[in-house]
Amino acid sequence: MGEYLINAQGEDVVAGVRTPFPISHLQEQMPEVYKEFVSIADRLEKYFRDMQDMEFTIEDGHLYMLQTRNGKRTAQAALQVACDLVDEGMITEREAVLRVEPKQLDTLLHPQFDAAALKAAEVVGKGLAASPGSACGQIVFTAEEAEEMVKSGKMKKVVLVRLETSPEDIVGMQVSQGILTVRGGMTSHAAVVARGMGACCVSGCGNDNDVKIDEEAKTLEINGHKFVGGDWISIDGSTGNIYAEQIPTVAATGNKNFNRFMAWADAARQMLVMTNADNPRDAQQAVDLGAEGIGLCRTEHMFFAEDRIKAVREMICARTVEEREAALAKVEPYQQSDFEAMYRIMGERPMTIRYLDPPLHEFLPSKDEEIKELAKDMGMTFDELKNVVVSLHEFNPMMGHRGCRLAVTYPEIAVMQTRAVIKAALKVSAETGKMITPHIMIPLVGEVKELKFVKDIVVETADKLIAEAGVDMKYQVGTMIEIPRAALTAGDIAKEAEFFSFGTNDLTQMTFGFSRDDAAKFLGAYYDHKIYESDPFQHLDQIGVGKLVKMAATDGRATRPDLGLGICGEHGGDPSSVEFCHNIGLDYVSCSPFRVPIARLAAAQAAIKNPRK
């Protein structure tokens, strides 16, 4: 008895793992049975119009078919089969689009472990699957070391291991094969930046494992497995698995059928696919992968860059409006040039710019030693700066002074950001001769009067600049829907908002009442007890969070029929969530650059299964 995985031509397309011996052996040993088998396989494939995974047995020279089902296959094979079936006229292009699992495209875009080597490897720990792909390299404990080792050629491949990463680690992250962090969740700095780069990342491995890290002594221990700097480690950002050994990787190959297949998907699609990007590199990457615009350009990452963080900190420490405005005046040219660079890449494609979101204490150090040093730089006493840090302390930063609440207390910030956006758009429009329409997004709104307060500031500032420039530039002001109350009062909010972008990361946190980073500690028990079947941060919870999204979409459109509707949470790159977005009538999904092809395919499949009128 044997189990074979073949296509109707008798080729063992994915023989590597599951076929005990090539089907061609059957042809040599039992030519009659082989002939009968090929004929049956052909009929089955025609009947099911897909490659079949068949089980059969041969007893006393008789062939018995035991079972058949659509065959599982690699992305490479899936694309090949789909194209073959179209070329043979067996299925239409729209049918072909349904034949490839969107998630599988990941393997075409990221390096993967060699399958045979992986089979023999031992998993020593498991973190969060923060950014897909596989990485193997020698351990370095600092971003500087990563840069130095790779540039000097002392190590060819490194994996950067950190307690957590911060903005100054960017260059070191870029030269690393992958990033492993002990702390932090799926939205930690490491995870977000890695997804943007398309780099492999496993985050928060300390949540569920016994992990000790000493970045100074350069030692790491995971469930008893000890590592020192230079030791080999392998990590899988698609599963979160960690291996204490060197597992060879196979480079992302791309695929000759890819563009042809994706064109069929795009033809079928009824939603736009945008990307989340806040720097020119990510934006270009996303455009190359088919993004039709930027659904979420976060502005806070820009604030962290070394040449402007000082002015940002002066703004935070300002004691008067005048001091704050003076500091913001220093930030403005940087912010404007950031937006110019983005507009130059995006051209007339829409770009939705979200105003400053995180609580201000994220821009200041928390340790006394660092405060001391910074105070000296800023010409403040230690006590003065320490007082600012203490006064910004929050019990629950997620639910604190952030988002548009910053603009309500410090309208100067919204003024500066508006000036930067509009001036950048005016400048690049003049340069290129193509008129840009800025999309300005106010985050964390919970009440229409709150949106109106900030919008009034934006409109006053923008209109003045546009009038001064003497051009006819349009712009839109919209909001994130990420607070339950915003979804519940969406009919009112739509009176002021020209578009809604569902921020389903925060909306999921608030609706479930758990923070993503903290929930990692107890969600394991929830899966064990089958209370939740999947991670609500990966797959949109259609029953609870989805109810709010649907309600807000319906109520918002009732107020403003042409209200723009999209989603910019992590769910924008998850196939089942994308299908939900299609079904409730959203205009677009937005996801990290390397998930754009997945979203394009998922949106196409949703449109084919349940076409909109």
Add this chain to the structure above:
Amino acid sequence: MGEYLINAQGEDVVAGVRTPFPISHLQEQMPEVYKEFVSIADRLEKYFRDMQDMEFTIEDGHLYMLQTRNGKRTAQAALQVACDLVDEGMITEREAVLRVEPKQLDTLLHPQFDAAALKAAEVVGKGLAASPGSACGQIVFTAEEAEEMVKSGKMKKVVLVRLETSPEDIVGMQVSQGILTVRGGMTSHAAVVARGMGACCVSGCGNDNDVKIDEEAKTLEINGHKFVGGDWISIDGSTGNIYAEQIPTVAATGNKNFNRFMAWADAARQMLVMTNADNPRDAQQAVDLGAEGIGLCRTEHMFFAEDRIKAVREMICARTVEEREAALAKVEPYQQSDFEAMYRIMGERPMTIRYLDPPLHEFLPSKDEEIKELAKDMGMTFDELKNVVVSLHEFNPMMGHRGCRLAVTYPEIAVMQTRAVIKAALKVSAETGKMITPHIMIPLVGEVKELKFVKDIVVETADKLIAEAGVDMKYQVGTMIEIPRAALTAGDIAKEAEFFSFGTNDLTQMTFGFSRDDAAKFLGAYYDHKIYESDPFQHLDQIGVGKLVKMAATDGRATRPDLGLGICGEHGGDPSSVEFCHNIGLDYVSCSPFRVPIARLAAAQAAIKNPRK
């Protein structure tokens, strides 16, 4: 021209503040005009059927009436007027119930500042109006000092000033006239305990003021006003005002008309009024003020008591289920005796016991020095205990590992609490011959399967104990609705829950996406800009949070028509929120003991205005 406030009998009932001279002067000086005035006043009072606040002018001996409106009055006067009008047959008892502002009853239950003295006093700062009443006393900086000063007679009246209070401060809080804290919000330890005691409290005065406190040096500075221990301070827990001087207070007087009036209110009322209480003193206080049961008995305050915190900490540090069960076995007898004491007071009145809610790190110290000391006590090394503390750290504790999530990961806790509840109920039922029906409430549920998981543990444990006792005791298992997702999926949750209690404190935090403690820092700007008109933690936000409550009540009753429905957040004692609860069909409201009369009156007024069938 003069402005007078009189009743139709020409008595100047609230003359103290607003009347420049007694109306009797008019009678002496212009007897004809006086006669005409009394006649007009009498007609106006009969027409409006209420005491009138009239403005008039007399020119050239002619009386001109300028304006009339229903008169403002003290609670004393309001009760008197209501009773008088009933006795005169001018209004019915139900109409009389509408004539007193529920909030005014506070002045009958708590000491107030002398009105004239207050007028001359200067406000030096403003904190949160955390628990009503007025207090004046000499400053002490520790609970021990409060006790010592008052017991020794060195100070007669003290006001306890703390950065924040903790459970070991209870006795010192009891002997103080009032409590002032620098940190913490409306649900901080100081605020919750003070409301339970009926003591005056102003919390979080450091949020909006420039406040420096040094508890060791015994100094306090508020907006430049310096205080040392022994200095006089006055605080108003109804307004949050702070005064740097001695303002005489007038004791709560009670009122001869109070019981008669409240009996009319109770006759009109259609909702039950319960109380939030977790110790026998508060429970008795609430019953004396008319509470018909306990809507929320928190069990965590019991865990903090000195004689059991050690076992609780052993439970938290346990490395195995067996170690955890051994520690819980030590807690169980304490917990059982707590419940017995409560059942003895409440008798057959319903008492809803909420299972352990706060994150476990709240039971452990956070400072290294305290950890060192505790480690010694517990026979652990510093590193071991420090590791536990670090591992329990949460980014957003409000949205962390708490509520029923503790019971999902450590079912042993729910087993112990169920044993304590059921054994206490069995024992007190046997003692008194009256069968108690325990109401067990599972907090922080967001999904029906989560409730079912914990309920199964409760039912298995309870049924076994009841069967062993050989009695026919009934019990109910219900849940708090305090997570938006619970409200959104209430139809499913009602399949397992026998009652819902709306925890509108947390539900407001999650729905607005801001934590009560952190929001204090920015809500001021929101009021200034008229974005929010009132504090959503004081008055239920009927548009957003109320939409969720109404949806959950409707969907829950659709699944289970006899589903019990109540509210146990702070809003249960707020008149406008009580009216909302009545209008959407809740069975009861529950509030802190001293707000029970307010809730009784507010519920009565709601029932009169909009009677249920």
